Amino acid sequence: MKLNFIFVVFELIFIIRCDEIEDRCNFLDSKLQPNTFRLLSKAIVPDKVGKVKGDAGKIGVIGGSIEYTGAPYFSAITSLKVGGDLAYIITTDSAAYVIKTYSPDLIVYPYLSPKYASKISALLPKMDVVIIGPGLGREPDTIQLISDIIQDCRRLKKPLVIDADGIFAISKNTSLIKDYPCPGVIMTPNLREANRLMESVSENDSNWYNYWGNCVAVLVKGDKDHFYSNMTSYSWIATGGGSTRRVGGQGDILSGALGTFYHWALNKELCKHESQTQLAQSVAAYAAAKITRTSNYKAYLIHGQSMLASDMINQIHTAFESTFSLGLISSSVSDCNNMNTNITYI
Secondary structure (H helix, E strand, O other), rough: OOOOEEEEOOOOOEEEOOHHHHHHHHHHHHOOHHHHHHHHHHHOOOOOOOOOOOOOEEEEEEHHHHHHHOOHHHHHHHHHOOOOEEEEOOOOHHHHHHHHHHOOOEEEEOOOOOHHHHHHHHHHOOOOOEEEOOOOOOOOHHHHHHHHHHHHHHHOOEEEEEOHHHHHHHOOOOOOOOOOOOOEEEOOOEEHHHHHHHHHHOOOOOOOOOOOOOOOOEEEEEHHHEEEEOHHOOOOOOOOOOOOOOOHHHHHHHHHHHHHHHOOOOOOOOHOOOOHHHHHHHHHHHHHHHHHHHHHHHHHHHHHOOOOHHHHHHOOHHHHHHHOOOOOHHHHHHHHOOOOOOOOOO
């Protein structure tokens, strides 16, 4: 079987031919090269010609609370801004109507309560990827409800992105995603959250991220982004881009981008190989880290220390163009041409 991969990079077209798609995976298993990462990131972007609403991704965000209404908004709106078609938010009654005022583009359900558990279960099958955690809070009833939702998602084999207080829930009950079935889970902790996860598994285990099984990966966010896959050849460290500005909402932006890219990468079937889930996770995480770092960098150039997460949202389009190199790149993106996200390997 012949397979052609066509990548559009600026105005050049690269065609990579493989006699067998498995051969490509075997090559990648040896180590993903930085340029291969960039090409695969471009490859996951779907061709939308002839498609219908929803084909490019229906992303669910479960989170939000009376204190935190911005986090689920940033996650959901980013999932749309990078190219997803529909974004659902399941949140508390106290947060839902506030979030509705932020954007008419989001579908918001005030169901994040144990009394609406059956309504949540009925919504999950609609979603291609479920993001759990942005702005969730740590109320005991909420954490228990999240545990039940994860069990529903496990039964449905629903891809998960777990962030923020969703990670807190995992640290309190590590068995929740133990041996979660493919297409799996990607957790996105910051350094503090990663330390909490590590301590909950084994304080002295250098391979703590392998605890949950073959289909669970971890992207640790920080000055350098560390991606840990159960298949070590797909693990990497990304540097470059970003800024010294640390502001709430950046992680939520990454989770939303990752939700859409995860769906794309799984749908693209980058290889027919037992490691295709791990490859999809690695490529989706790279693309999400790259676009978040680029958005941060570009927003910081404009706003400096006044930069907010909402300023990053406004840079997603140009960050997407420079990350995926689609179409004609405007001269305003030229600053990012010198800002490479560099990959090294763990």
